[in-house]
Amino acid sequence: MSHTVAAPRAAGTPDPDPALRGAVRILTPDGERRDDAEYGGQVADVDDEALLALYDDMVVVRRIDTEATNLQRQGELALWPPLLGQEAAQIGSARALRTDDFAFTSYRENGVAYCRGVTPAELVPVWRGVTASGWDPYRVGMATPQVIIAAQTLHATGYALGLQHDGSDAVAIAYFGDGATSEGDASEALVFAATYTAPVVFFCQNNHWAISEPVSLQSGSSLAGRAAGFGVPSVTVDGNDVLAVLAVTRAALARARAGGGPSFIEAVTYRMGPHTTADDPTRYRDPAELEAWRRLDPIDRVAAHLTARGVLTDERRAAVTAHADEVAHAMRAACTALPDPDPMSLFEHVYATAHPELDRQKARYARYLDSFEDAR
Amino acid sequence: MSTMTMGGALNAGLRAALTADPKVVLMGEDIGRLGGVYRITDGLQREFGPRRVMDTPLAESGILGTAVGLAYRGYRPVCEIQFDGFVYPAFDQIVSQVARMRARTNGAVSLPITIRIPVGGGIGSAEHHSDSPEAYFAHTPGLRVVSVADPQDAYDLLQDAIACDDPVLFFEPKRRYHLKGEVDTGRSRPAALGTARVLRQGTDATVVTFGGLVQVALAAADAAADEGVSLEVIDLRSLSPIDWVTVAASVRRTGRVVVTHEAPESVGLGAELAAGITERCFSYLEHAPVRVTGFDIPYPPSKLEKHHLPDLDRLLDGVDAALGRPSSFEDES
Numbered sequence: 001m002s003h004t005v006a007a008p009r010a011a012g013t014p015d016p017d018p019a020l021r022g023a024v025r026i027l028t029p030d031g032e033r034r035d036d037a038e039y040g041g042q043v044a045d046v047d048d049e050a051l052l053a054l055y056d057d058m059v060v061v062r063r064i065d066t067e068a069t070n071l072q073r074q075g076e077l078a079l080w081p082p083l084l085g086q087e088a089a090q091i092g093s094a095r096a097l098r099t100d101d102f103a104f105t106s107y108r109e110n111g112v113a114y115c116r117g118v119t120p121a122e123l124v125p126v127w128r129g130v131t132a133s134g135w136d137p138y139r140v141g142m143a144t145p146q147v148i149i150a151a152q153t154l155h156a157t158g159y160a161l162g163l164q165h166d167g168s169d170a171v172a173i174a175y176f177g178d179g180a181t182s183e184g185d186a187s188e189a190l191v192f193a194a195t196y197t198a199p200v201v202f203f204c205q206n207n208h209w210a211i212s213e214p215v216s217l218q219s220g221s222s223l224a225g226r227a228a229g230f231g232v233p234s235v236t237v238d239g240n241d242v243l244a245v246l247a248v249t250r251a252a253l254a255r256a257r258a259g260g261g262p263s264f265i266e267a268v269t270y271r272m273g274p275h276t277t278a279d280d281p282t283r284y285r286d287p288a289e290l291e292a293w294r295r296l297d298p299i300d301r302v303a304a305h306l307t308a309r310g311v312l313t314d315e316r317r318a319a320v321t322a323h324a325d326e327v328a329h330a331m332r333a334a335c336t337a338l339p340d341p342d343p344m345s346l347f348e349h350v351y352a353t354a355h356p357e358l359d360r361q362k363a364r365y366a367r368y369l370d371s372f373e374d375a376r
Numbered sequence: 377m378s379t380m381t382m383g384g385a386l387n388a389g390l391r392a393a394l395t396a397d398p399k400v401v402l403m404g405e406d407i408g409r410l411g412g413v414y415r416i417t418d419g420l421q422r423e424f425g426p427r428r429v430m431d432t433p434l435a436e437s438g439i440l441g442t443a444v445g446l447a448y449r450g451y452r453p454v455c456e457i458q459f460d461g462f463v464y465p466a467f468d469q470i471v472s473q474v475a476r477m478r479a480r481t482n483g484a485v486s487l488p489i490t491i492r493i494p495v496g497g498g499i500g501s502a503e504h505h506s507d508s509p510e511a512y513f514a515h516t517p518g519l520r521v522v523s524v525a526d527p528q529d530a531y532d533l534l535q536d537a538i539a540c541d542d543p544v545l546f547f548e549p550k551r552r553y554h555l556k557g558e559v560d561t562g563r564s565r566p567a568a569l570g571t572a573r574v575l576r577q578g579t580d581a582t583v584v585t586f587g588g589l590v591q592v593a594l595a596a597a598d599a600a601a602d603e604g605v606s607l608e609v610i611d612l613r614s615l616s617p618i619d620w621v622t623v624a625a626s627v628r629r630t631g632r633v634v635v636t637h638e639a640p641e642s643v644g645l646g647a648e649l650a651a652g653i654t655e656r657c658f659s660y661l662e663h664a665p666v667r668v669t670g671f672d673i674p675y676p677p678s679k680l681e682k683h684h685l686p687d688l689d690r691l692l693d694g695v696d697a698a699l700g701r702p703s704s705f706e707d708e709s
Contacts, residue, residue, distance in 0.1 A: 104445075133482045143448070144481055148472050154438060155473070158445020165401075165427055165451070172445070185469075188438030195433055349483035350517055352541035354570070357617040358517075 019206060019215070019222060019268045024248055025238040029296050031304025033243070042247035048311040054095060054242050055302045055312070056320050058087040061111040062299065063324035064120055065273075067331055068110075068127070072277040076335055077127045081108045085240070085272030088298030089205050090175075091115060092245025093267070096253055098170065099141060102159055104152035105175040107145040108205075112175060116142040120327050121334030130341050132349075150176055150183035153202065157189045160200035160262075171256040173201040173249075179210025181226065182218045190230035190262070197261035201252045202232070204264065205239060207271035212284040227264035239267030240298035270296070343369060377560050383553040385527035386416045386492075388561060389534035390454065394424050397452060400538060402429045403439055404456030404492075413458055414494055414553055436462055440469035440491070444477065447487040454538055460495040461504025461675075467512070474543045475518030489543045490534075495523075496588040496638050497685050498551040500678040507675055508587075508639035513545045514616040514648070521615040522569065523547040525590035527557040529568065529613065536569040544569075547615075549588030572619035574626060578608035581632035581698050584623060584649055586612040589636050589686060596691040607695065615645055623649070624656040631662040632698040636686045641669040666705065668694035 026036050026043065034040075046054075061083065068080045083090060090111030097103065097115070105112055110123055113135075122134040126145070133144045146152035156174035163170050180186050181204060193200050206223055208215050219226065227234035233255075237248045245267055252263035270293040274281050306312035347362040380388065393400050402417060402424075408431035411418030421429035432439050436457060443453035457463045463470075470491065477487045497506035514521045520542050524530045530548070537544035575590065576597050583593045590611045597607040608626050612618065627633045633653055635646040650665035668686045676684050686694075697705035 102448075131482065132480045133484065136484045137448075137481060138484060143485075148468065151441065151469065151473055154441020154469070155445040155448060158442030158447075159449045160445070161442060162446045162449025162451050166449070184435075184465075185437055185441055188433070188435040188441065191433050191435060192438050192442050349479045349481075351520075352478060352483075352486045352488075353520075355617050356570075356620070 017208070017268065019236070019266075020238060023236045023238045023268055024244045025241050026243040026247060027241045027301050027305060029240075029301050031301045031308060033305055036244070036247065039244065039247040039251060042250040043243050046243060046246065048306065048309055051243070051302060052306060052311055052316070054091055054246070055299070055306060056323060057091045057095065057111075057115065058242065058299045058302065059320050060324045060327050061087055061091065061114050063328045064110060064114065064123065064331060067328035068124060069273075069277060071124065071332060071335055072127070077124060078129045079276050079278060080127050081276045082273035083108050083111055085270045085293065085298070086205055086207055087111055088242035089239035089245055089267040089269045092242040093173070093203050093249040093265070096246050096249035097141075097173065100168070100170040101141060101253070102156075102170065102172050103142040103175065104156040104159065104172065105142065105145055106149070106152065106177060106180070107147055108177070109145065109175050113140075113142060116140040118142065120331035124331060124335045125338055128335060128338055130338050150180035150185040150189075152176065153180070153186050153189035154192070156200050157193045157198050160193065160198035160256075161196055163199055164196070169199075169257040171199045171201060171253050173203055175203050175205065177210060178204065178206040178208065178215040178218050178223060179213065180204070181223050187230070190227065190232055190264070193262035194231040197259070199256035199259075200262045201249065201256060202227070202262060202264040203249065204266045206266050206268050209271050209275070209281070209285070211275040211279060222266065224264060224266035232262050232264050234264035234266065236266045236268060239269030240296050240301070242298060242302060269298070377558045379556055380527045380531070380559045381553060382524070382527045382530045382548070382555045382557070383414060383416055385531040385559050386534055386548065387418055387420070388559070389531045390417060390420060391423070392561070393454070393535050393538040394420065394428060397539075399450060399452045400428070400454060401446060401451050402454045402456070403432050403443060404430075405432055405434055405439075405458050407431060407456050412456060414550065416492070416548075417456065436466035437469050440466040440474060440489075443489050444469065444473050444487060447489050448485060452488045452538060454490045454492060457491060457493045459505045460493055460507040460509055463493055463509060470513070470519070471516050475516045478542075479518060486541045487543050488538075488541045490537045490546055491544070492534075492546045492548060494550040494553075495547045496549045496551060497675065497681050498588060500681070502678070503675060506681065508637065508670070510545075510547060510615050511639060511644050514645060519543055519545055519616060520569070521545045521547070523549070523587040523613060523615055525549065525552065525587055525611050525613070526555060527559045531559050531561065532563070532565055533568055533613065535563070536567050540569060547587060551588050552591065555591070568613065570614045570617060570619065572610050572612045572614065572622040574608060574622065575611050576607070576609040578606035579630060580606045581634060581695055582608045582610060582626045582630045583634050583636065583691065583695070584610045584612060585636045586615060587638070589638060592686065592688055592691060593636065596688045596695070599688060600692060600695060605695065605699070618649070618652065620652060620656060623653065627653050627657045628660040631660055633661075634666045634668060634691065634694045634698050636668040636691055636694065638670050638685055640672045641667055642672050644669060663698050663700055666694045666698045
């Protein structure tokens, strides 16, 4: 893998952003599937049916995203971080992973979580504020989402060191955004990973915005280009092309499994929605930019391709929509049925071993609550 | 039993932990070929190899962050922070990640990480080499904080800390690395993690301290005895949680207490001790708890540190205050 800023590979619809120049692209925004000399072989096995499955994934996670946003608007969730526009980056990369690989992500990777086997019902409790964790990381091979920007890049690197020590050929993957590349932890993770040849993939979704700050505020050069300074090979990929993302991620994983060490992937995509449901991007973003990226929609191009191939018939499209609706309805039902937690759960899981001081506080609060007749 | 320095006992404790559990890995700057700037890991890389005794890049957040990942994978990392004043770049990983992971995952992920830090002053060193940062960590839920004072405890408590499924900040007073003592390596003693110990019994006042000042307190107790004052000396050992049973039992007997530490006074561990003792022993107290501590200043140049660090005479001045005798604590409001 090598980072290049050579002549554009991409053709068709003009790209709205220079970051896409030279990006690996297999499925054009118009739905044309092309070969790629370096990466095309990685997805040669992805036939129409396999692509349809990726399409289904993307439609479902977009539907989950819409439903969760609605749940927030209706007061059922306190907050939700939409992934709208990043479906291909998340599905393409996560579907490249093996069961025994391990993902360390930020809070926006609900599409990755879906692919790892996190149920939609497990996605919402944290955002409803009823629990600290929606799932057991070891069951699905994915850590609970990280809120501190870039902290998880080091966790993935450390986990990769553990895999290396174990003699495993599994790989750790860190998901983070363009803003995270400015954090010291991201640089330290690249240093550690390069030093120890750790089997870790750094998957950066450059979605162009860190809340209100454009990516130009984070870096004077391309994000992928920065990895070279750490001795970590990198590639820029059209993050709205699910096939290209799958291809470059498979290549990075294969490299790590073979003992080749870390890789850095910059998936150039776009956060089409707000940072979270608490954000208002109209205060800082040119609507024309959003419109330009709408034409690069990650789902539309797969639909155009499969429709032209005669695979995505009206009937199958309806079946995918029905699947997405079913998942969304199940998530809504699970969400609204979630009871408020027991107040005494405050004191659980802080320590693995006995802690008399916390026990004292817990006992006192229990007595306090018991002093109200109908409190418990 | 064999005679060891505290540094030697720590080395022996690490060797025992590495031998007992293949998941134990040591990480830190200069801990491999050099054996650490204080030689605490001397010879361990040669004995256990570079994967189990890892020299790391000079990035403290990186050390702790990768330790989180290793622990996630089932390892039991023991991180050495080279000096007390170098821990702050790792503060976010310790406070936001190490301390909270178990709660954040509803108990699914424990992080049995031990963070060894040479702490404290009294060695005539440069800035950032003499800090006492215990209060930051004792204030953080999810962490345990341990401070050792002699070779036997260093040997035992380090192994207890590594075996503990909770993350432990393990403070080693660097001015006591050369303190010698008899060490029983039989591991026959009961687990001491979380407990204080009464090092010397007395009747007139209790001195509560830890780490490098334990020897100062014992010397002060000898000096006080010459003047007919009987001091009880408690080595706290566990700074989080505090062993209130041992502390309160002592103060109820003596009715007077002096708390001493090297760290600045305000919002330090002494404040927690004074408050907790007052809550538990109010009707037994003959005098308000007295604090003898470092001043609320950045750590001073080495030629001034003898004024900053509590010593035998300042501690006895505090004892005088607790006994209601003339002292520098008078006329404060």
